[in-house]
Amino acid sequence: MQFHKPLQTAKLIQRYKRFLADVTTNSGNTFTIHCPNTGAMTGCAEPGYQVWFSESENLKRKYCYTWELARTFCDDFICVNTLRANQLAGDILSDGLIAELADLQELRAEVKYGSQGSRVDWHGLDNKRECFIEVKSVTLKDPDNSTGYFPDARSKRAGKHLQELMEVAAQGHRAVVLYVVMHTGITSVQSAAQVDPDYAQLCIEAAAKGVEFYAYKCAISPEGISPQQQIKVTT
Structure with a gap:
């Protein structure tokens, strides 16, 4: 981009x-x-x-x-522009940069889903099975190392998204959280229990119920932003 x-x-x-x-x-x-x-x-x-x-x-x-x-x-x-994360996620998904998501077809943005009337950031089909993908921008870095955290403040909205992803996973669909890392100093991602313990607990529950978690680091410069490499996620 x-x-x-x-x-x-x-x-x-x-x-x-x-x-x-x-x-x-x-x-x-x-x-x-x-x-x-x-x-x-x-x-x-x-x-x-x-x-x-x-x-x-x-x-x-x-x-x-x-x-x-x-x-x-x-x-x-x-x-710092969080709108860019969804754009980068579109590039990551359409280019098949994450092996586990490389076969997705018919990608669409902002599709309504869930019992709470949300709009999922990206929706696709994997062998006719629906795949719902929520995108999160990660910029919070540990000052002492290269760990990145999400969220950077308590977020009821992020928790709501996890609950809805668990619902669609229970229905047999694929449910995904994609952390787009927008800080060049971050090399791994984990849930920020020190910031939002409720979200961190929901991540553990979601992973146990089949929600998939991925993170992708981006190269950033004043000329543009581009996907760089997949990195480790700890729920």
């Missing part, structure tokens, strides 16, 4: 009110950009980080710039 237009860059002053971030350019121009990430963004939004942002062509937007990337003081790149 290449960015359609070259990204612009600045230094982060602060992220606040979840959806806003103040930045300053080398020339001293200070302004506010939109932050498309509802999570805690722990370790992803430190003042002084270099950030990259895209410009919207929608003239009606209040904030025309969207925060896309950050670079840590250790030179790791992070994609």
Whole structure:
């Protein structure tokens, strides 16, 4: 996935009110950009980080710039725009990069499913058996090693998705959680019991009931983001 237009860059002053971030350019121009990430963004939004942002062509937007990337003081790149994870997941699935999912056909995004009326991120067919895939963006990194965690804040929504995946697995369908790793310093993924113990417990239950867990690490640069390699997941 290449960015359609070259990204612009600045230094982060602060992220606040979840959806806003103040930045300053080398020339001293200070302004506010939109932050498309509802999570805690722990370790992803430190003042002084270099950030990259895209410009919207929608003239009606209040904030025309969207925060896309950050670079840590250790030179790791992070994609903070969670919408990109679904796009990358589409590339991973359509290119058959995960062997266990390589035979999926008729991939479709945002398909309604489950008893709670959710929309699954991706849906496909595996020898006429339905496969439901929930995509999660992973950016929370352990400061002492290369372990990545999900979620980075308590998430009832993520727990709801696991419950719905368990339901479809019980019906004989395939149910999958795909962690798209959007932090170049992460080399393995596990559920964040220290952040959301309820989600971590649900992961254990889901794995026991047939829900499949996979993680794929991405290469990230201001030019674009691309799938890099499959990495280990611990539920």
